[in-house]
Amino acid sequence: MEVPMSCWIRISEINGTTLNSRLAEVDLIDISKGGCRIRTQLDLHASSNLIKGMLRLKLSEEEYEFEAQIRWQRQIEPPFFHYGLSLHLEDTEKEKINAELRALAGARKIKVL
Template identity: 40%
Template sequence: MITRRKEPFRYSMQEPVECQLELTTVNRMSLSGKLIPAQVIDISKNGCKIRSALDLKASEHFIECRIHLRLNEQQFIFPGQIRWQRNLDGFSHDYGIHLLLTEDEKEQINVQLRGLAAERKIIVM
């Protein structure tokens, strides 16, 4: 399990936010991305935790993905890598995603997250 909790803020959603997970490569083999329903549990400019019913066995595979997410009525597609998986109850799985964003994309996400925090839709951790 690899974590990077050095960023100054992580935002926890008051209610999980619906998103879609698109797998782009597994073990360096390209996939045609089918969108998988998921929920964002928390997010920062460097990563997020999502929940899905799909068991990807992430500890056994190198998985690159895209997160399709709407924040403040703006649609985003964030590229990332799955860093860890935690099985919750046999039906749900949490995933840690390291987001691979440019500095401009990081600033965009910060602006959106600050707006959601002002509306009390997310909690700053």
């Protein structure tokens, strides 16, 4: 992303225990059809816990909600923590994301690497 985009995460499971957390606003740093990187001040201790949740975001017109799993956590820029999430997407969802990313790249709102 040229500028981080607001999105939301809701934790649904920690170490196999189901829970129903509230939505927390986070910054979307980058995204691909398989995963994304977010930034927040929340320390979720992901290195010692298996954390699953739902990521809600709006790239352009349509709002999406995807199942996600936190794969890694790093404190790159204190007080913020960066998290790598794998997104569990259906093939149709992957195609929608690709189309939206191409449109955002065309509008120069994101940088393609």
